[in-house]
Amino acid sequence: MSNEYVPPKVWTFDAENGGEWAKTNRPASGATHEATLPQGTHPIQLYSMATPNGQKVTIMLEEILALGQQDAEYDAHLIRIGEGDQFSSGFVDLNPNSKIPALLDLSGELPVRVFESGSILLYLAEKFGLFLPQEMPERTEVLNWLFWLQGSAPYLGGGFGHFYSYAPVKIEYAIDRFTMEVKRQLDLLDKQLAKTRFIAGDQYSIADIAIWPWYGNLVRGTAYNAAEFLDAETYTHVQRWAEDIAQRPAVQRGAIVNRTWGEPWEMLAERHKASDIDAVLKLKSL
Structure with a gap:
């Protein structure tokens, strides 16, 4: 490859010319095969x-459950995107x-489908009245950052992740271009978090839940193995925020x-009751 x-x-489409995760992309929409989705017993099917x-939504659901909202019980079915x-x-x-992710809410008279991760977060926040302020100025600030994430990630x-970590060849121009943009984004977040405890202010919100799986994992070294390359330690406010969020029990569960993949x-792979998560997390202390 030159x-x-x-x-x-x-x-023209070359199915072999895409490197890792190539099978997740194709130039046409629609189904390639017939298959019925499984369905569990809870009101929410993920x-x-x-x-x-994907982590955005499971973290959100676990945060809601942690506040005692049992109507947020859910079945999480694995969609193996590498296998189509x-x-x-x-x-x-x-x-x-x-x-992914896609959610089906069966709690009402009619089923409601929700897709796009930002839409799912907003839907759940409004459904349960959590992690999204009601006052217009504060609500708008949260939505500013939620939509920032959807456009920036x-x-x-x-x-960056594709060309730095997954592409079959290393292209200096592509890596430099996206590295510059990611570092600009980290600088932006760092300046914002120098002023506020959480992304959109002093309250934890769907903005944090949306942004942490991308940028929190990045600066903590668990995404793309790129923290050193990006000099992530220099973004001290992002580091503080990322570690604070990582310590939340619901984040660890979701x-x-x-x-x-990863450690046991x-x-x-799938979650159908709270004890499924409990059993896995216990392995960390063994």
Whole structure:
């Protein structure tokens, strides 16, 4: 593979030219095979994988449960994106965009499908009245940062993460371009967190829940193995915030759901009851 690439007049799809995670992308939407999604017993059915976008929702659900809202009980079914589960007919019916996470709320008279991680966080925050202020100025500030994350994270994941960690060749131009943008984002977060305890102010919110799986994991060295490359230690306020969030019990619980890699105490392929998480976390102390 050469870096001296000359684009053809008309692009054609080469399924073998994508490196790791290549099977998660294709140039057409819709289902590739018939399959019915499993369904558990709880009001909320989640179909996901413990990528940063997946962690957002399981952390949110565990935070809600930690406050005693038992109506947030959920089944978390594993969608193996590397094997194309997201292209099944059942999943496409739930999310026509074929991306995790996707949620089905069965608690009302009619089922409600919710897709896109930011939309799911907002839906759950409004449904349970938690982690989103009611006052318009504070609410708007939280939403500012939630939408910032939704627009910025693709530069971190699909941009920097892909070219630095997953691409089949190292392209200096691509890595430099996305490194510059990610460092700008970290600098922005660092300046914001120098002024406030949490992302959008003094209260923990869906802004923190959305941003931590991406940027918290990044500066803590658990994403892309890039903390040293990015000189992450210099973003001291982001580091403080990332460690504070990481110590929250609900974050520790939600972060392992639908995860199939790492240490034994980090992996829980599916969650159907609270004790499923309890059993895995106990392994850390053994």
